[in-house]
Amino acid sequence: MEVRLAKNSGFCFGVKRAIKIAQDEAYRRKEKLVTIGPIIHNPQVVQRLEKIDVFSVNDLAEIKNTPAIIRSHGISKEAKLELKKKLIDVIDATCPYVSKLQSMGEKLSKEGYYIVVLGNKEHPEVLALISYLSGKYLVVEGPEEIIDLKAKKVALISQTTQTYEVFEKIVKKLLDTTFELHIVNTICSATTIRQDSTRLLAMDSNLMIIIGGKMSSNTKMLAKISQEYAETHHIETAKELDNAWFTNKNRIGISAGASTPDDLIIDVYNKIINISGSQLVVNSISEIPVFKEETR
């Protein structure tokens, strides 16, 4: 049995940065901190932060005098104002690519563009983004939701974790009815790279294990892409692995979302190796064999 890890997987820049900010501030301040919503969409990371006194709250009303960390997905304009009014000490861990998306959306909306957002309608990143839009907008999850907006100027932006293929289809659809179309490709390159690596590995595997939070948008997208090519299971930790999945499977691929820490990936790899009867466990992510991608 061959077990290989996707070339690009696990923590992205924005996630690493957000966790580092939370940890650094917790050590420096030596007081309880809160994050507004889970800092990233990974329950295991959230639990670890609780051990150093960083707790997630879902409602701003719960925050009294505790310093509050804005998570990687950002928060709404209104929430930011409310924190200011309540004189809460704010630590901003919004992913810089998400901040860029918010400011581009705000600017284009002010300039009179009808904003089309490719994204998950309920996702916190999208909910925060639309709070910055002052004019008309439409959130779509795919090209089939595009209608003739009867607008002279349309701008298209995207949640950072969407797929480029869908983005491109939406451009094509919008071009049919739009005289002036302004496109900002706000899909994070880390997202695209992880998706490409996962696709290539899935094409060469007969079983794929995708590791990451069940609420994680980018991990769900990896699982969706993977299942087009191979049997795919989306798990959060090694505990969920089922021996039965591995019967008659000889090429196993592993990939992990941008919010999945290395040690969870190592655990999954070791458990799979164990199921296959091998004793060769690894202690670091660099010891896991990586799938060699063909140069395209």
Next chain:
Amino acid sequence: MEVRLAKNSGFCFGVKRAIKIAQDEAYRRKEKLVTIGPIIHNPQVVQRLEKIDVFSVNDLAEIKNTPAIIRSHGISKEAKLELKKKLIDVIDATCPYVSKLQSMGEKLSKEGYYIVVLGNKEHPEVLALISYLSGKYLVVEGPEEIIDLKAKKVALISQTTQTYEVFEKIVKKLLDTTFELHIVNTICSATTIRQDSTRLLAMDSNLMIIIGGKMSSNTKMLAKISQEYAETHHIETAKELDNAWFTNKNRIGISAGASTPDDLIIDVYNKIINISGSQLVVNSISEIPVFKEETR
């Protein structure tokens, strides 16, 4: 033998308007007028205007005190300034869609966009357009000429007579390397409609006759599209028709560019009918059978 005319063919709004301006001014002023370059790309129309004392000049130096008509394709910013300096009375017959293209190009260029123009590098419309661009630009005739511009902001515009299919391919190519892409679909809808009608007719014909000036960009494009589906001949007048073309051909299609006057179309139709042995000549364009397009 069946002879049918494309549903949408012949004079477009901008061409009709330019000729009307020239005729009206010639009658009103009762003096010699010049056009800067042929008013439209149709030699027969240019010859007719000469009979009412409207002559085409190619060089601004030739213009002394004669009022000058700016033709439908527009003229460069520099030429406009020179006319002003020489105190020439200017009559502007630039197609309003071309004027719009020029002003959009000028605006976007000032805003710092790297301008990509889809167009014929030597065409007067394109030469006039680029004179309004103050920053970097690239004129391309197809997607294969698109390179990574290494620009943060790129804007795409098009000569009004290009095909939408090529425009779309260029969008796709530019998206690969561009973070912020501003697209203005300046392809004239009259152009697109004529191309669609010609394509549908060519698909249902075994011989196509495309009528229009040999220098006419939009007519050449119709011929190019048509020859993908049927044997195609691009002619200026009925004189060029060759009896041999019609041997064993039973479904003949006729289409005409946006600068082709009705009477040239009527002449061609009557000559073809005559070749086929019929005596049923027509006297007006409305008598020519039009190809019924399928609703798509």
